[in-house]
Amino acid sequence: MxxxxxxxxxxxxxxxxxxxxxxxxxxxxxxxxxxxxxxxxxxxxxxxxxxxxxxxxxxxxxxxxxxxxxxxxxxxxxxxxxxxxxxLKQPLAESIDVVRARQSKHLPTVLTADEFQRLLQALEGIQQLLAKLRCGSKKGYA
Structure with missing residues (x-):
């Protein structure tokens, strides 16, 4: 049964x-x-x-x-x-025409190489070392 x-x-x-x-x-x-x-x-x-x-x-x-x-x-x-x-095996259309939420307009702030160099020069001692370590001490910056 x-x-x-x-x-x-x-x-x-x-x-x-x-x-x-x-x-x-x-x-x-x-x-x-x-x-x-x-x-x-x-x-x-x-x-x-x-x-x-x-x-x-x-x-x-x-x-x-x-x-x-x-x-x-x-x-x-x-x-x-x-x-x-x-x-459900009921595929929806590839592009559904819906009202979309707005994309964020916030852009990250990025320093130029020159700005970063001036920032490092303004720092001293342990703060300068930490800034260099935090940013990876990339060639041209440090």
């Missing part, structure tokens, strides 16, 4: 798919969290009943109301791509 087995829950299937692909445990937890958030945003509808329109609505919400960074939105998109492509 064959024993009937219950199908695994959706989020367990996601975990299985991520483990097969050797994703990090922290990534697995984060992806499951994003998928759960997507489901809750759509009032607990099963993702199989939803498609690109609901994905677009979720990402528009994240960008406009959720005030998330572009990298955070990309992480959420990756989670949903795993869900739809690997678990």
């Amino acid at each position: 064959e024993e009937l087995t219950k199908p695994r829950k959706l989020l367990d299937q996601v975990r299985d798919a991520l483990r097969v692909k050797h994703y990090a445990h922290r990534t697995e937890k984060t992806y499951v969290w994003w998928i759960r958030r997507f489901i809750l945003f759509h009032h607990k509808r099963h993702p199989q009943e939803m498609g690109e329109a609901e994905v677009k609505a979720f990402f528009t919400h994240l960008a406009v109301n959720g005030d998330v960074a572009a990298s955070t939105q990309n992480q959420a998109l990756s989670a949903l791509l795993v869900l739809y492509r690997q678990v």
